[in-house]
Amino acid sequence: MNSSDDAKTAFAKRLNDALTEKGYPQRGSAQRLKREAGFDISDRAINKWLKAETLPDHHNIELLAKFLGVNFNWLAAGQGEKTFKPSRDDLMQKIRDIENQDKGTDYPTPEGTTAVRMTSQSSMVPILSWVAAGSWSNVEAVTFEDAIGQAPRPANLSKFGFALRVQGQSMLPEFKPSEIIYVEPQTGFLALKDSDLVIVQCNDDKEATFKQLVLGETSDDMYLRPLNPNWPEQRMMPMGECNLVGKVVGKYVEY
Template sequence: MNKRERIIAAIEHAVANGVKKREIADFCRVSRTAVTQWSKGDVEELKYSNLRSLAQVAGISEKWLAEGKGHMVDGTREPPNVYGINQNVEPAPAMHGAVPVISWVQAGAWSEVCVVDLDPEETEWLPRPPGASDDTFALRVAGESMAPRYNPGTLIYVDPAVQPEGGDDVVAVLTDTNEATFKRFVQEPGGDKLLMALNPDWPRRYLEINGNCSIVGVVIADMNLRRR
């Protein structure tokens, strides 16, 4: 099989096991149209993160889907049930790889920082969220500008491979100071773009984007750790 044929087989395998195409799209963080195009268009440029997510939701071998090596189902996998149909609990999707928890200084220069340059002994690592790209990193929220949605200490996962859309929470770099900031991306009618603090009492709640900042990545997940 070529890659397109393997993708078609993976989708059919997932559907045969009760996973709807819209659920495949949601799990892979793409549109339903994109899933349809995977079986029709050029798949050579398809992101590896999409192949990984498709393999996870279909319950098949990631290596087989991406490279055609081995078997589609390795004999140890259960049929996919990532949405917990007819159950009152949902199995968590499988996580592969890890992301570094970096400082806000490192976030400001992330485009120039390589993961392999991080000291593995000094760096804290967390499981990578399903569907996240290899460049994803984590930050601990500092300050109150995004409270109460994100309180200080909350871990946010930032994916530079995701294109920001209006309403996304993003990490951006102010070019005049090279400092990273965490805000909501707002695109007003007419094309005006803003960064907005969620805290209504924040002194400078809105920051116009007029060439004075660049967006590092979009927040795709967040986590609060319980401390006793």
Template sequence: MSPKSLLKVDNTLPKIELVQLNFDSKLLPKVENEPIRMQQPKYQDFAKRLNELMKAQGSRITTITQIKDTIGVTYEMARRYTLGTAKPREEKMKALADAFNVSISYLDHGDKLDNNIDLKGKIKNSGKLVPVISWVAAGSWTSIESIPVGTQFDEWLPANPKCGKNGYGLIVSGESMSPKFEPDDRIYINPDFQVSDLKTGDLVIVACEGEKEATFKKLVVENDGMYLEPLNPKWQDKIMELHEGCKLVGKVVGLYREV
């Protein structure tokens, strides 16, 4: 037999040609090199007011833990309040406003009031809170700096720059200054004033020897001296002389009344 013919195997590899493709740059998506912008917290304005109240001198709440304990939320939720990423609901908001002695309207919305409200005389809640003292204390203290160390105040008012650094608050009692000032209204007092700058119509706090409490009246300046007058036209004592032994201890510079 003749030998079988062998199959011939071609070991040559196929040639691969690399081709560089040219793309039209206009068809490719554009990559921006601008820095990524972080989204602002949703409740940034609320957080700003909250942090200002916490930092105010005399504030009862200064830490996140105290917020948590005061209104009964978790630490993480209280922290989010301070960052502006969350805001309390109405019940918690009211409890927080009461703790700071401010209105819920201020804490929640700030100075955003209806257009028919005049904001020119509105008290701005920034700076240190103002302590409320008794009328007995007002008759003996000339300024907040003379209050004994360790004195505890039961109430604080929102800040009022007109009070000055030694200002304090008083609670109106009686109806001698009605209808402009009603019982339980809070008034701001600035004890740092010049008597020579006072004029008729100014509202003043007066302390007299032999009397335990100070009094609140309108000042009348005449050539022969100074007099005190109630605002209530029905008040029995119409006008009283500012006699020797009485001194002006403060000027009324503001009114605080919650509605």
């Protein structure tokens, strides 16, 4: 194997690893990349990158790095850190900047978010299954067709919001099983605060999960915990291994 083949193989491994972390399956990645990252080339050309047959040009590597959220130099040549780790001061400043923005009827859309089409004028919100919520975090669109029910729309929920029905007892006593919670997916990671309630999809789990976010001194210290003080596992799943589905902004109780 010559140096050119070595470079193709190493690049393909980095690209496939980054795709796996983003939640892309091994099969069908080329079609999804073309559709979601905006490549103006054929699926066959993208497959050649994934199979170490060719290398993309500088422009396409830039597109890939931006879409996957990795450093250009790491993706192109394996140099430097895979991703930047902002300091706590950087994170707090970005949070303050977001908080100081004018607040409209919709939440700001985080970079890389694919908007889910909902009925913006409806007075009702779709109640999704936990599997459907987990799929949303992998950029699979959910609509009223995926709903298992409907709930009244609260004033503080954007047109892309949805509802979930609480399952299990890990969030007692504040959230009881079968109660309905409202989820705002148009909330980015940097807008989250300590003790926020979040919906996340972690590792290879098909279902999303509902927990409270705990922020430490650095971005590496974040973790999730249940509200139930009697729950056996009080420190759960590092946030770095999870995809943010949305922030819980309220609940609706049926009697």
